[in-house]
Structure formats: structure tokens, C-alpha cells
Amino acid sequence: MDLDALAKAHPDHWSKATAIRALALDAVAAANSGHSGMPMGMADVATVLFEKHLKFDAANPLWPDRDRFILSAGHGSMLIYSLLHLVGDAQFPIEELKNFRQMGARTAGHPENFLADAIETTTGPLGQGIANSVGFAMAEEIQRATYGRKIVDHHTYVIAGDGCLMEGVSQEAITLAGRHNLSKLIVLWDNNNITIDGPVSLSDRTDQIGRFTAAGWHCIEIDGHNPEEIDAALTEARKSDKPTMIACKTHIALGHAAQDTSKGHGALTDAGQLADAKAAYGWPYGPFEIPSDVKSAWEAIGKRGADERRAWEERFDAMSRNKRETFNRALALDPPKKLSATIKAFKKQMSESAPKLATRASSEKVLEVINPIMPETVGGSADLTGSNNTKTGDLGVFDLDNRGGRYVYWGIREHGMAAAMNGMALHGGVRPYGGTFMCFTDYARPSMRLAALMQIPTVFVMTHDSIGLGEDGPTHQPVEHLAISRATPNTYVFRPADTVETAEAWEIALTSRKTPSVLSLTRQGLPTVRKDHKNNNMVEKGAYVLAEAEGKRQVILIASGSEVSVALEARALLQAEGIGVRVVSMPCMELFAAQDDAYRKRILPGGAVRVGIEAGVRQGWDQWLLGERGKFGKADFVGMDRFGASAPAEELFEKFGITAQNVANKAKALL
């Protein structure tokens, strides 16, 4: 590349873009780790986007109608940190950039949404950002349909790299965006031909334009270092009635000795080469030094949206009080006042009518009372609507002719659904929940983990949660999946035993602000075990005494979900022999672990043998069976220690010994 020609052609642009390149080089050199090449390659694109197109106000990064900027290629984090510093975001003074990748800095190795207001989503695991962006764009459509274009009218811009496009989840994302004509979604592909292992051609020769076109996208190809082409492409993209992919031909590590090489992808820390690059840019400034004229030019960009924001606030204040309150309440993740009373009334009714229902059907009954009073919920399923019981009559289907529809047919895209739901939650104003078979936690897993890390309350409705699934067999029977979600920090795993506990679990999931929820629900029918109505949400305690021992307490049976009724039957068998048995229902281990010692000791006192019962692996149970920190507990477990099999459900529970009789026998063997 002839840098001088670039500099001469657009001197003002060049100095702004070079500021980004210089900061990326300096920060990576200071940290002695990170990725210099991507920010250096995409600096021109980002500069034009921020200068001419992105709707934002650096002083108000949380302005609800801002355009969303998503750096899907998260390893290039210095690009966004440089931009935020340059435009004058108060959270990104130069010291933050000097502390790149150091303990406690906002400038983490990859962008973390929970560390700064202007970081819309956590990226780094490739493909996640572009998949989140589909949810951002859907949430914008839904809100626009609800509040009108005067209040909600913004774009979602994504910078994605070759890695993002190679990850399978990107296919789920772009076909969803194409299906729904998400015309306000604009993806800027950093087409630099380089991956860590070498040229992209080592592993991929996909015609990305052909691929996106086949998915229903508008595509534009440009020189990613030509500000006029970048500007024209963005203008065209904003006019398109389809989602747009702009293929930006760039040189990774532009102007550095490592330009256009896989070395350029990584940390460029060689002092001499760094100096040479800056010289080639005509940038005589020291580390982290930005000349005042360049800085003020950038700060002007940061203020560009201030008037527009003020005008928006006037329009917002002109909205009806009711609409304003609903908008703000949903954005603040406040539940509607009615919710608590509605759940209580529902629970009372269920405790009295005591239906025998699969908890997936219980879940639908709960949603039927919640969705009408919580307009922010957005439901969906990965092509298992009838099986996941996620659709209620009032939602309406999200589609081209019904942008306000609150139900999404996600298709056979568990991963894309999870990532897009995260995007919806991050956008704000909506509360997404979506269903699949629990076994397909495996497919959704990368995004389920990120929901936990990002501290967003996405709700994963996982039905057919054990061998109770029956004939479909071991590929579809979860065995380890409760353990998998429980192993993940900041995740509520709810396994309700009946309709009442299901309602309590939903109440917690839909009032959670910073923790995602996994609802583990049965295919098979379960009796109501909570027949005495309690106003208190018992699931909130994580575990509680469902049935007390008659006579001396010799045994404590601890169970979750479909095995709670098994525990009650086992209790009846043992009490009939004069053995006192307490049954503890444990719908949420995480919430029980969060209770104080006194409560936990009250529910699980010493002096009795313990049997845990769950149609899954034992892993995660020993803390309750063997006692915490070594408190004595003679114990056993009834569950699964291998994969399931294909047969009718009842036969499977017999075959694997998850029966009241087996539980009773194991308990007696401990006495």
C-alpha cells in the first residue's frame, strides 16, 4: 500500500484513522499482548462509520435510540477502546488504554459489556457478535412497531472478521436476518484474507458474497481503505430494504512490517517495527500521544449526536405517560406491579385444582397468565413450538407483516436462537425466552455461557429433560446437562416438580436482572406436589421441606423435578415400615447454596441418612449428600450413570432404577 497516497488523498481522514492505529500499536506494545493488526486494518472503516453514520452521543452512551455498534471480531478490542477514548467517552481516559489487558482495567483483552456502558456486548468467541446482532435488530423492529419510528429508529452495525464468518453460528444468524429482512442490520466484513494459521485459503474458499446473497442479503464490495467508498457503501446500506453485508477489502496491520501476514494478526510489539510503522504513517508522536487537533476533531464526532438525542428526548417526553412508563420499566428490567399478585393467584388455583401435567405444559399455563401482563416478553422455539409449549395465543408471530409480533419461529437453529436472544436482552426493552429440547443445550451452549458472563437474564426453556423423553433415545435424552448448566457460574438452573414450582421458577426468571435462567421441564405428566398454597415463592429458597418425617427422622430424600413425586412415593413406602422420612424438594441448587448456613442446616440437618434422586448424573449432588465442608452425611444417589436408551419412558425409569422402591431400598441399606 502507498500510505503517502492515502494520506494525501484524505489528510483529515488519514490523521483520524492513524490515531486509532497508533493507539492500537501503543497499547498492545505496553501490554505485550493483544491483537494489533485488525484495528490497524479496519481503522478507516471505523473512522468513516463513526464520523458520518453512527448515531451516538459519547456523553450519553446509554441513549436508548442510539445505533448499536458491535465488534464481533472481539480480539480487535483496541479498535473500540481507541474509538471510545477518541470520541471522549468518560469511561475511557487515556489511562485506561495504557492499562490495556491489566487487572481491573475496562480495557480487557476482549470487550466485556459489563465493564463499560458503550460496549454493547461481550465478544471474542467468534461468531457471537454477528449472531447477537440479529437479536439487536429484531428487538429494534419489535420496539419500533410498539413505540413508533419517532422513538425507535436505529441501526445495528457489526464488524466481523473471517473467523466470525467461518463459525457455523454465523450461518444461522445471516439466514435469520435474511428471512426477516432485517434491513437495519449492516455487517462490515473485515476481508483481510488472513487467519491465525495463515492465509484464509488454507482452510476456506467460500464465496462470501454468494453466500450472503443466497441468504437474502444485499452485498457491496469496497476498498476498506478508501473513505469515499466506505461512505458511499454505508449510505447505500442504510437505504437497502434488506440486511447489508459490506465486504471491506483491507490490509491487516496496514503499514507495519507484518502487514498482510498472520503475524500481523497478533501482538506487534517490536519497538523498531512499531517506530517504522508510525514513521510510514507520518505520525511523529510518542506512545499514547494524540495531537490536540486530531483529538478535538474526534471529540466533535463524539458530540455529533447530541442535538439528535435532545430532540429524541423531547419526542419521548411527548409520549403518553403510560407508554413512557412501560418503555422505561422494560428497559430497567423492572417487572410489572401486577406480576407478583398474578403468580400468587395462579399458584393458589393450581394448588387447589392440583392438575397432573408435564412441567412443559405447566410452563405454558404460566406463560398464559404472564405474557398478557408483561408486554416485554418475546418467546420462541427452535422448531419445537408444540413440544416446548412456548407459544401463547396473545403473542402474535414476528414476521415481515407483523413487526410487533412477540413470538419467533427460530427454525432449527438452537445456537443462533440463544445468541440472538442474548442480543435482544442486551438491546433492552424486551425479555426473551426460547425453547428447545434440553439435550440441545449442547448446541446453544456457547451463547448460554455468554449470557451468564454478560450478566443478562435470558431464559432458556429446556423441555424433555431426562430419559422421560422416551423413544427418541440417547441422542435426545439429557443425562449430563443439568450438571453442565449448574457448573456454569451465574446461572440459575430450575427443575420444578409441578405447576406451582414452575410458576415460582418463571417468576424468578422474569424478575432476574443479571442472571440467565435454565428451565428444565419434563415431557411426561407429573402430579401436583404443592397442594398447600403458600404466598411465598419457595423456589426462591432453592430447596425446602416438602414433606416432614412422621416420627423420628431417619432419612432425608432430596429430589428435583420429576423425581420429587418418586421421593414422595418412596417416603410412603418407608413410613409404612415406620421409618421417618423427610422429603426435600430442591428446584434450584444455586439459590439454595446462596442461603445462609442456618437455613441450609434447617433443611438438611445431620443425623439422618440422605438419598438424592434426579434422573441425571450425580455430579453436583455430593455437596448436598455428603454435607458441606465435610459435615457427616451417610448418603446415596439414585440417577443416571450412563447414557439412556430408546424405549417407552416408564420402561426406562424401571431399567435405570429410578423408582420409589429402589429409592426405599437404598435408604434402608444406609440405616
Added chain:
Amino acid sequence: MDLDALAKAHPDHWSKATAIRALALDAVAAANSGHSGMPMGMADVATVLFEKHLKFDAANPLWPDRDRFILSAGHGSMLIYSLLHLVGDAQFPIEELKNFRQMGARTAGHPENFLADAIETTTGPLGQGIANSVGFAMAEEIQRATYGRKIVDHHTYVIAGDGCLMEGVSQEAITLAGRHNLSKLIVLWDNNNITIDGPVSLSDRTDQIGRFTAAGWHCIEIDGHNPEEIDAALTEARKSDKPTMIACKTHIALGHAAQDTSKGHGALTDAGQLADAKAAYGWPYGPFEIPSDVKSAWEAIGKRGADERRAWEERFDAMSRNKRETFNRALALDPPKKLSATIKAFKKQMSESAPKLATRASSEKVLEVINPIMPETVGGSADLTGSNNTKTGDLGVFDLDNRGGRYVYWGIREHGMAAAMNGMALHGGVRPYGGTFMCFTDYARPSMRLAALMQIPTVFVMTHDSIGLGEDGPTHQPVEHLAISRATPNTYVFRPADTVETAEAWEIALTSRKTPSVLSLTRQGLPTVRKDHKNNNMVEKGAYVLAEAEGKRQVILIASGSEVSVALEARALLQAEGIGVRVVSMPCMELFAAQDDAYRKRILPGGAVRVGIEAGVRQGWDQWLLGERGKFGKADFVGMDRFGASAPAEELFEKFGITAQNVANKAKALL
């Protein structure tokens, strides 16, 4: 559809295809569950494939040079069961079909590779079969390059549905196939426009022809009920120098009242409608009744390949003895005789030289001695070759001009890599291993589970296995991933402490026949802890005493991987205060759990306090800390109870308290 016209046009074909439809209807009706529509829709395609193209010999389903037939749309399992019964596969008498989806039957809800020889792979989780098929085709190329076209020359045929193509992993698969011109891979897409939720258009409008073309495939569109078009397309596909996708326009549940509806996707059990469908077919036979002329026509198809197989056996016997032995040894998953001695010599050398190495580097050293003597190994990485240390000099790179290359640049496709490696293992003759960062277990997870379920020894090389990864931060730092793999049945999770344990872990992984392995390896350097050479493979025991207590044993420290050296330092601190400490290295919990009680008690006796140390979550550890079945154990754990952070590794271990001093303090607090 005018069924009469179809029947009249090709009466012989029609009766053969109808036999499949009738069996599918009868078996699903008998089981009162399953999926009738797909077998009914694809019966014509499958009939022509088996009658005119598929190279197989029903009497010898394991003939190494057979064509592979993969039913990626595994829910349509009655299609393959019907075919295998009709062609006379001895494992599929009519009784098996009558027991469809019942306990102990081979005819499981979804095809299970471990239940029948002719079932090449377990399918059901959508997208897996088509992704496996890339590995099948690669293994065929590698073997053909090694043994010549006379010995290895077969195709891989895949039947995939809309669900398979919507799953992101299918994109990783088809772009890999396109990149490598896997011309012997032929995908038959059941283009029936229907998913469970309704018409495909509800959730997808992808131009699949455009998409596959963009990935470098040859595409053909046909009427999936016209035997001449099917035959012509298969002939054309076999001639193509690219992988071919044949879009077969079909009617799901052809001829049934539910034809072309989502209801037709499921179980069609209505007796009247079933009778009407058979009548429409002109099929007057009772349940599971196949007229002898049709059965014998099918059995003739089953014998079609017998001569070809015999000719192949003659060619095989004509090969050099050495080649025959290597071919058969690899197919039988027998390790080379040299392996054991080679590992012992390597271990001795490492114990003596005691290098300080990251275990990912140790792994590379091990592979440098193994790969030259194990020609069946095929390595690779998902674009992290230099970080995963998976490439050794002798392998050569698999590419268009080097089909015998044993290293695959998988690109940024963790899921596709895992699925394709499974395909390679299932094809046989090669032993695949592949690397990524351990955190991306999340992406590979669906295929890692299937490796365990399918009982195949795929090796997953997972490096950067803790906060030791450092600056990249929490998105890249595994915390729960050891627990996730340990929760999965039939999976070895190895977390070696040094180069010697790494060699022992590799020896087990590469001699395993039915269990996949996860190698958890560090980014950061570790000292050699095994300085006294032992010929025995100590990792085989799962856990063992690394350092005995001096004086009275008051404390047992149990650790894995990078925390074993932390335990040794803590021991030094405690012994200095006169506290006797045993250090147990636990590189593989699954193998330790498989030892007899006596051994486990010898390694973890009572009477001492226990502290577990691992830079991951506690889940899975309590069984060793608190004792099994309630044996007394006063214990604590030093590890991670939240996500990590972005900072230099040493600072992170300090911040999260994974230090010798903290371990010593916690141990003393228990005394």
C-alpha cells in the same frame, strides 16, 4: 401427486419403494411413535441409490471399501431400518422392525452406530451426519493416497433434511468439503419444504443451491420421486470433480392424508389413514408383510456388490504383507507394537531431563515421537496450530495436491472439526486428534458428546485450560469445562501435571478403542513433577501418590495439571511446620473411579484432612474430598467459583487465591 402415474411409469421401482413406505408406516404405527413422513418421502431416492449406485454387500456390512451411507436426517430412521431389512442384512430380521423403538431393539428411535454394523454413525442431533460425512470423505482420501485406488475407492452418500441444513455446523461442513474438493461426497437433500413448526418458509428462505455453490459444490435439482432423474443425478454426481449436492424435491408422507404437512413429519398412526395410504399405493398387504417377489428383488440388490467385494479381497491379499498388516491394525484400532516402548523411553528421558514446559508443548514433544510410528494419526487444529502445538514435522498437510497429508487446517470451525474427526474415526483406518482452546469445548460440545455415545476414540486437544490463559480474559478462560466433560459418560478427561503425565495420557488416548479423550493442557510452563522414572503408566490408575507425607500424615492434597506443582509447594510449606502432607496427583477422575475400592482407599485413606486444588469449579471434586458413600472427610477446595478476568496469568492466580500459601492456610484451618 398422481400415485397411479408413478406406479405405472416404473412398476418395479414403485413396488420396491412402496415396500419402504409400508414398513415405515407399519413400524411407526406399532411403536405409536416415530417419524413416518421422511422415509415415505425419500423412499424413491433411497431405492435408486441402493439399487443402482451404492457399493455394498449386505452379507458383509463391514467390507472396508464399501460406500458409506449416512442418514443425517436421523429421525427418519425407519428408512435405513427398512432398507437393511429388505436387502437381507442379518441384523435386521422383520422382528427388529416390529420392535421399532422398544427396549433392546436395534431399531432405536434414531440410528445408533453401536447397535448395528451397517449403521455408520449415530444421527438425530441435526447437522451431525452431514458434518461427520466430511470426515468420512477425508479419511477415504487419505487412505486412498496411502493404499491406492485398488484398495480404497468409495463414496460417501448423505441424506440430509432441511433441519440439517439450517444447523450452523452444516455450513462448517460444506465449506470444508468445498475447500478440499471432496468429490466423493454426495449429499441428497430431502427438499420437502416442511419442518416441525410448519412450512420451511416460516423460519428460512435460504437459496440452498446458491449457498452450496458459494461453498464450491456442484449442485443438481431433481424431482425426488422420478427414478430416472434420481439415477441420472447420481451418475452425474459420481463424475463430478467437486462434492455434489442433489436437491431432491419430495413430498413428505407421500400418499398419506398428511402429505406435505408438518403433521406428516411425525408419527402417522391413524389406522384408517394408514389403510388409505396403502390403498393409494396399490399395496394390499398386511402389517410388515412384504410379497416374496419384492423381497427377493431387494435381496438381489443386497447381493449386487458380492462379486466386487470378492474381487477387492483378492486385490487386498495381493498387497504387501506389511501394508496389509498396517491397514488391518489401524482398522482394528490396535496400537503399533513399538508404541509402549517408545513412550517408556520418552518418559525416562523426560524424568531425567525434567524440562519446564507448558503441557501443550509437552504434548507436541509426545506427538513428535508418536506420529512417526503411528501412521494412522491425523492431526489438526481449528486455526490455533501454533497455540495448540498439534502439528509435527512429519505429518504433511492434507490438501488438494497432498491427499496423504495427515494434518488438517480446520479453520475457525471447532464444531465442524469435532464432527469431522468423529467421521474419520467412524470411517476407520485413521485416528484423529484436533485442537482448540479448552473454552471452545462449548462450540465442539455436540460432537464431543456424540463421540462418547458412539464409543469412538476421538481425541480432543484442549489447550489454555484455565485462567493461566491470562490476558485474553474470561471469554477464553475455561472454568466449568473440566466439569462439563467429566459429567459426560464414557469420556476420559486427562489433566496432566507435566511432560511425563502428558505422555501417559496420550498413550491411553491413542490405545483407547471405545472412549474419546479430552486432553486438558496448559498455556503456561510447568515444572516436571515426575522425576523418578516409572515404567508403569501411572495416569492409567487415574490418581496416585506423588509425594508421601514425612511423619504423621495429617493432610492429603489432591490436585490435577498445573495445580500439582502448587500442591507440592504447599506441601513444602506445611512440612516445614512439621505437618505431614501427602500429595496425590489426579490426572483422570474417570480412571480413578474405575479402580477397585482397595486402591482408592490406599490413595485416599481416611484420618487426614483433604484439600482439592484445581483452577476450575469444585463440581465433581466432592466425591474425592468428602469421601465416597459418606465416608468421613474434613475437606476444602481451592479453585474457581466465578468467571476469570483479563490480566497476566500470575496475577490471576494470586487474585483468585490459587497459591501454595492459600492451600497451606486452608489445610491448617481444617486441622
